[in-house]
Amino acid sequence: MLVFQNDYSEGAHPAILKRLAETNMEQLPGYGTDHYCEAAQEKIRQACACPQAQVRFISGGTQTNQLVIDTMLQPYEGVVAAASGHVNVHEAGAIEATGHKVLTVPQHDGMIDAGELREYCETFYADDNHEHMVFPGMVYISHPTEYGTLYTKAQLEAIAAVCHEYHMPLFIDGARLGYGLVASGTDVTLPDIARIADVFYIGGTKVGALFGEAVVFTKGNMPKHFTAQIKQHGALMAKGWLMGLQFDTLFTDGLYTRIARNADEMAHRIREALRAKGYRMVYENTTNQIFVSFDHATIERLEREVRLGFMERYDDDHTVMRICTSWATTAESVDRLIGLL
Amino acid sequence: MLVFQNDYSEGAHPAILKRLAETNMEQLPGYGTDHYCEAAQEKIRQACACPQAQVRFISGGTQTNQLVIDTMLQPYEGVVAAASGHVNVHEAGAIEATGHKVLTVPQHDGMIDAGELREYCETFYADDNHEHMVFPGMVYISHPTEYGTLYTKAQLEAIAAVCHEYHMPLFIDGARLGYGLVASGTDVTLPDIARIADVFYIGGTKVGALFGEAVVFTKGNMPKHFTAQIKQHGALMAKGWLMGLQFDTLFTDGLYTRIARNADEMAHRIREALRAKGYRMVYENTTNQIFVSFDHATIERLEREVRLGFMERYDDDHTVMRICTSWATTAESVDRLIGLL
Amino acid sequence: MLVFQNDYSEGAHPAILKRLAETNMEQLPGYGTDHYCEAAQEKIRQACACPQAQVRFISGGTQTNQLVIDTMLQPYEGVVAAASGHVNVHEAGAIEATGHKVLTVPQHDGMIDAGELREYCETFYADDNHEHMVFPGMVYISHPTEYGTLYTKAQLEAIAAVCHEYHMPLFIDGARLGYGLVASGTDVTLPDIARIADVFYIGGTKVGALFGEAVVFTKGNMPKHFTAQIKQHGALMAKGWLMGLQFDTLFTDGLYTRIARNADEMAHRIREALRAKGYRMVYENTTNQIFVSFDHATIERLEREVRLGFMERYDDDHTVMRICTSWATTAESVDRLIGLL
Amino acid sequence: MLVFQNDYSEGAHPAILKRLAETNMEQLPGYGTDHYCEAAQEKIRQACACPQAQVRFISGGTQTNQLVIDTMLQPYEGVVAAASGHVNVHEAGAIEATGHKVLTVPQHDGMIDAGELREYCETFYADDNHEHMVFPGMVYISHPTEYGTLYTKAQLEAIAAVCHEYHMPLFIDGARLGYGLVASGTDVTLPDIARIADVFYIGGTKVGALFGEAVVFTKGNMPKHFTAQIKQHGALMAKGWLMGLQFDTLFTDGLYTRIARNADEMAHRIREALRAKGYRMVYENTTNQIFVSFDHATIERLEREVRLGFMERYDDDHTVMRICTSWATTAESVDRLIGLL
Known part of the structure; x- marks a missing residue:
């Protein structure tokens, strides 16, 4: 067949399996505090040209979306997403389970439009009654989108401009980010993503790792006591180095x-x-x-x-x-x- | 001016104030276990022609919607509502705050269409991937709707038929139910509502009471330990008789x-x-x-x-x-x- | 009998019922934005000798506790309370239902001890592993306590000192505050409460009102978009003036x-x-x-x-x-x- | 050093790494629906002498505790645990984050006592006011406990008897179950655990696996739509076979x-x-x-x-x-x- x-039908790139085998009996401290995680974090900061980036590793995409959105939103805020966005459709209500509404704007081949986003925010704040509504608190987009399409750099910048005008961080779901960065015709680089987004993740599960996503906070804006919050969400891996090692491998020599x-x-x-x-x-x-x-x-x-x-x-x-x-x-x-x- | x-710009019908004054120093047991609540419950059961109805009094509409939806849904379920539904737009995320997604279907003058509801459910269950989605677990409509419109009896029955085919209780928000029941041209009576809905509420706040909504479970389907659940939602009034007395008055002599x-x-x-x-x-x-x-x-x-x-x-x-x-x-x-x- | x-076996003080009757047909704006609420807020500020106090009215005690604790805590924080505290024992899990743990310290006749509270905090922060534990984020006490006992001013000040050393607001549940303020032998006044606590409430339900508690934020520290958060908790009364009017009456001429x-x-x-x-x-x-x-x-x-x-x-x-x-x-x-x- | x-300082038993390498490029369906998961499930059923057991794999211990407790409890219920229980102390509030209180009973060398558990339940149900309290809904114990101690078979049976008398499932956290099963002096076997507990897990992370815990529902009592609920908790691994393969290896030839x-x-x-x-x-x-x-x-x-x-x-x-x-x-x-x- x-x-x-x-x-995500196969395991990991062989280089990853090789390193897992080589380091298997090394005794390492838990919860992502090991030197492999540190090395991977540093390589990701360099690849992003973002020296202040704060990087953490989470084992899966839905978990990452749930964690980032829940820890960055205030309780009275929701996340704005395309109607076709993964968080709106295919996460079994993981966002709502943490108390937040997904506020939808129209999708165009999986993408949202900066103009429509601005209109959404304008209408919200113009409504006398908006204290009875869910505040737009952050914007979620995926790049590539659920339909494989890619934003242009100009489109991303336009969306980010609206986000910042309305004090909403821009969150880019990069579950398939690698496939976007090398796509024919794109003008968006990893440093662009790091510059434009307030938080994003570099997907490993779908791009060569056994599992793992690297979450990058680009503006010194990692939520307070983030380790405690990861733990509270059930997402703190005991052997965190398993992800550090994988991302260290993926970000060595452009793998x-x-x-x-x-x-x-x-x-x-x-x-x-x-x-x-x-x-x-x-x-x-x-x-x-x-x-x-x-x-x-x-x-x-x-x-x-x-x-x-x-x-x-x-x-x-x-x-x-x-x-x-x-x-x-x-x-x-x-x-x-x-x-x- | x-x-x-x-x-809801004025207080209560004078008959209510009169009875509050008359009974003010009567010493009553708390939490809705008094004889005024019992009398009101019985009068409502009779007005509904629904002898098995279980009736509880809650102090406001959003609180009632939040409570009913949260206690009747399973954690993996959401509530289906018109895009214009109060629970979707004007409750500051009260439904999502309890962990449930509001799943929207199109609104037509504030109403949902039984055919579109069926299509929604068919599409959901036909999707191989629906375990990654939020299950439609109940249907919320308002009667009158947020736009003052009214369903016909045939429309309500058609919606209820879809609900029951897909094992979803039908919940009717009756914040303005009184204004619907006596409207010119309607063929929907209170016994119809009680027969067709699985749970609904009779709005008091907007129809003559100081505050209070009477929630009616029509099929012996009041959630288990409902008192504990009301308390947990912060919605259990110490002086519950205040609502019992008001509804007893409203349901005396057709007031x-x-x-x-x-x-x-x-x-x-x-x-x-x-x-x-x-x-x-x-x-x-x-x-x-x-x-x-x-x-x-x-x-x-x-x-x-x-x-x-x-x-x-x-x-x-x-x-x-x-x-x-x-x-x-x-x-x-x-x-x-x-x-x- | x-x-x-x-x-809370009777209704309200007759002066309250009288004013409800007198103002019944006055048309007022909803949600606590009316002039009776304003007047009551001003009178409470004066009674508290706390001109900067932010006052809101909530319909019941459990609802108030749930709302204040949930909106003032960060997600990784719990509330410290006496083992006998109402929030720990008799609110059907209302605090946990909003995601927060109740962290208990020993009770002594219903009261907590400043020394034991300090020890709790010291032990917590000394633990290398405390990012895997729930942070003490605020302190809840009741005055009078669940056993009718009263803190002295010195005891309250000692507790507040520990609170502020560890950046925890002090929340005083005053469901029966009136009965404490006038008790024989107490040296604690309402201005003391307002000065020492970061947030507290003046109980109405048990002290002369039909229902209602006046929450007072004493340091300009009312949570952001508090109205939206009240609404989200199902606790925003349409006819908010009903509580404003009651507290205006209670705080007129020392009633x-x-x-x-x-x-x-x-x-x-x-x-x-x-x-x-x-x-x-x-x-x-x-x-x-x-x-x-x-x-x-x-x-x-x-x-x-x-x-x-x-x-x-x-x-x-x-x-x-x-x-x-x-x-x-x-x-x-x-x-x-x-x-x- | x-x-x-x-x-959990090292990776996995070499036999696991070997099989990961051998099967790395095999194309497998996602989310635990593959033949390795099936094989592991069957081997676990046999090792448990529990042919009706429903087995699922979850990536970590806190995640498993959070998921099992949240999906098996009703909203008005809490989980009873030893004061020293991992869920009470070292999970950063993961249980409360899903809305449930941890109800504590005394610990004796990390263990709870059946008699004290019964007393807890008797006192609860004897209280007229228990609808204002959190219902004991399930019992959590760990075996070995957080202090490495082990229950005897008689102790487990006595606890289970109380559990079933009060309609509470017994949940055994087996993060270190392997180290308990082979301990000198224990009379508790894996089939005993499967017979006595309603749900338990076999820890992999601490006993030879890279990561993963095998949750076993022993009485046909796996929560409805459990896959959707795992997904909603952010805990559904795309490459679920990674855990199936590991447990298949661990349960082959008594590894x-x-x-x-x-x-x-x-x-x-x-x-x-x-x-x-x-x-x-x-x-x-x-x-x-x-x-x-x-x-x-x-x-x-x-x-x-x-x-x-x-x-x-x-x-x-x-x-x-x-x-x-x-x-x-x-x-x-x-x-x-x-x-x-």
């Missing part, structure tokens, strides 16, 4: 972006083949997720040999499927997939 | 509906006058709230002598204002208002 | 302390009679609650004619009962009670 | 208990040496944690070469230190430690 279902590039290149080849055969791309992007509309006969035929992701009904005859590549996708499996299309 | 800003009728009749007169002068009603209804579009000169002129409610911008030149009557609105003040239009 | 079960004095005097008479007959007082105090140990035959005999409060088993043969007086207790009922002892 | 600070035995044997040797030199053991136990009282000169001397855990002040001259062994402790390091004592 070919598998293009998601970007993180190097392996991300493979995913985008493989996706590009599949996309070209799909286009050549006349299939319709539902969201245009240059990252590792392909959203394509197939008729039901095609789906039935493909699913005999390939595991794809189901997205949504397109029309009576078509369904949107997701084809996902990753750092681990091989050229051989791509060739086989293309042969089946 | 004329006041048509809302329906509740009799005084509600005044509000609808006064609103009808204002509406007729507005129409006669060519103003545009933004939501058509027959209850005590009038939503009318005024140009800015008219608003400026009126506001010198009348306090109205601001609703929302209509277009560049017009704004939607709310004119609200109540059980306490006098014919004289209506005459004066009409004179000013 | 004689009733000495609690101090609050005048009616409180009756309770303490009646309790004194009962206490003297109990002592004369050789009964044992379990907690010594001079306020309106008497905790007395009765053998079972006495209890059985008394309960035929008097409703008392059950406290706890004392030994195999005795039970501690509470005899409670209030602003409404009559000399006649006290005489009858004494006759029965 | 010798390290005896805790039992789990085999490696646990090493820890207890090493601790036994250290304990004998301590006793021979006249040191005082503060808690007697036969598992992998040694609590010993050292004078300050000894501590100063030792800490130059060994990293130990600080526990608490014993008296003016002595401090209780923890010496902790694990599956990874070598005989050589034990010899060196003994040489230093």
Whole structure:
């Protein structure tokens, strides 16, 4: 069976497994206070060109979103997100479980618009009754988005400008950040992200690590007693060095972006083949997720040999499927997939 | 100054004040365990034609919504509401503060559509990934709605049918229930409400009481240890009889509906006058709230002598204002208002 | 039946009912923004000799405790209280329901000791591991305590000194504050309370009001967007003026302390009679609650004619009962009670 | 530097790393739905002699405690634990953060007593006022306890009997379960645990795994939509198979208990040496944690070469230190430690 279902189907890049084996019996202090975490933090600060960045490692994406949003919001605030945002749709209510509303603005290919965000805030503060409403307290975007699309640097800066005008930190979910940074046509670099966002995370789980996300607070704004708050959320790993070591490896000699590039290149080849055969791309992007509309006969035929992701009904005859590549996708499996299309 | 800003600008119907004075020094057990509460509960059960109804008194609407929704939902469930629903917009995040997401469906003049509700549920359960989403766990509607509109009996029954198909209790917010029950053209009675809803409340704060809402569980479905849960929400009044006495008064000799009728009749007169002068009603209804579009000169002129409610911008030149009557609105003040239009 | 079960068995002082009747049809803005609330706030500021005090009215004690504690604590903080504190024992988990732990220190006749509080804090901060523990974030005491006892001014100042050394606001639950302020032998005045506490409340429900507590923030430290937070907790009364009017009445011409004095005097008479007959007082105090140990035959005999409060088993043969007086207790009922002892 | 600070200083048993490497590029479905999880679940069911057991894998201990307690309790219930219980002291308020109070009973060498538990419940239900209190909803114990002590089978059965009499599930925190099962003198087996507890977990993080705890529901009582609830708590690992694979390895050919035995044997040797030199053991136990009282000169001397855990002040001259062994402790390091004592 070919598998293009998601970007977390395999373990870790072999360089990570090698280092885990090499350091396995080293005795290390717990909870992320070890020298591997320190080294990884320093490498991330350098890659971000953000010497003041405060970096912590959390084991998964939903956990990171829940933790960052809950610890940065005041109780009377909610987080503004695209209607299609992961925190709004696919986290089983993890944000609300911590007491905060997700306030939605329209999505455009998964992205929010700075103008509409400003309008949202203006309308809110113009309402005499806004003390009876949930205050917009931070803005959550994902880059790449849930549909694989990418903001331009100008778009990010415009969103950040609105955020700061209304005293809302900008939080960028970078679960697939690597695939965005190396995408064809993007003008957004990691230092740009660190400069524009108030907090963001560098996804490891989907980009070469066994697990782990590196949360980066860029303005000296890490919440007070953050360790206690991580612990309270059940998110403090005893063997925190497991994540330090992984990120140290990923941020040594550019491994993180190097392996991300493979995913985008493989996706590009599949996309070209799909286009050549006349299939319709539902969201245009240059990252590792392909959203394509197939008729039901095609789906039935493909699913005999390939595991794809189901997205949504397109029309009576078509369904949107997701084809996902990753750092681990091989050229051989791509060739086989293309042969089946 | 004329006041048509809302329906909670005055105290209570004089009959209530009279009984408060008469019973003031009677020594009563606390927390709603007194004989006035019992009498009121029995009168409500009879008015609802629902002998098995379990009735409790809560001091305000947001508190009631928060309490009912939180105690009836499982932790993994959210409440489905119209995008315009009070719980979604104007409760400062009270629902999310208890850990539950408000799941929205489109509103049509403040109402939800049974067909769209079914579609929402079908789509949810058809999604392979729905364990990563918030389960629709109950349905919240208001009757009258936030725009003063009323469901027909057939519409309520259709919504209830979807609710029960998907094992969701139907919760009707009746903050203004009185004004709905006596509205011209409605075919929905209090026994209908009690038969169709799984839980609802009879609003007192806006319909003649100093404060208080009577929550009615219609199917023997009051949450376990509900007193403890009320207490935990900070909502257990020491002198619970204050609400029992008020509802006992309101449900003696039909006082509740009799005084509600005044509000609808006064609103009808204002509406007729507005129409006669060519103003545009933004939501058509027959209850005590009038939503009318005024140009800015008219608003400026009126506001010198009348306090109205601001609703929302209509277009560049017009704004939607709310004119609200109540059980306490006098014919004289209506005459004066009409004179000013 | 004689009733000495609690101090919230009757309605309100007649002066309050009179004013409710007089102002009943006055049209007032909602949510505590009316002129009666303003007047009451000003009178309370003056009675407290605290011109900068920020005053808000909340309908009940548990609600007030939950709201104040939740809005003043950081998420990683708990509230320190006596093991016997109301928030620890008798609020059905209302504090924990908002996410905060109640951290207990020993109680001595219902009071905490400044030395033990300091020791608690020292031990906490000395622990290398304290980021894995709940931070002591504020201190809650009641005055009078749950056992009717009173702190001296020196004791309160000593507790406040520890609080401020460890950056914890001191919160005084004054559900029965009136009965404490006028108690025989106390050296604590209302201005003392306002000077020593960072936040406290003046109980109305148990001291002459139908319902309502006046929360006083004494240092310009009312939580940000407090109205929104009250609303979010379901605690924002539509007709907020009902509480403003009551407190305005209670703080006109010293009514609050005048009616409180009756309770303490009646309790004194009962206490003297109990002592004369050789009964044992379990907690010594001079306020309106008497905790007395009765053998079972006495209890059985008394309960035929008097409703008392059950406290706890004392030994195999005795039970501690509470005899409670209030602003409404009559000399006649006290005489009858004494006759029965 | 010798390290005896805790039992999570090293990575994983080499057999686990080997299998992670072997299976690294296998493409697996996410969220614990893979065949390694299934195999591990089946092996655990067999080791527990509990064919109906429902097994899930969670990445850490605090997360597991928070999740199990929150999903099994009703909102009005708290969890009963020893005052020294991990959930009460060292989880930064993770239980309260989900809305539940930790109700404490006395600890005796870290253990609770069935008789005192019954008394707690009797007193609770005998209190007329218990609807104003937090209901005891489940019982949490740890085995081994935080002090390394072990319940006997009779003690566990007595506690379970009280639990079931009062309709409370018994939850056993087995973060160090392996070290308890193989301890000298214990009569408690894994099938005993599975038979007596309603839910428990088998600790991996401290017993040979990189991370992971296996939660076992023994009575078909796994909470409804548990996957959604795990997700909502931020605890659903994308690559769930990482834990399945580890537990599959640990439960193949008795690896789990085999490696646990090493820890207890090493601790036994250290304990004998301590006793021979006249040191005082503060808690007697036969598992992998040694609590010993050292004078300050000894501590100063030792800490130059060994990293130990600080526990608490014993008296003016002595401090209780923890010496902790694990599956990874070598005989050589034990010899060196003994040489230093």
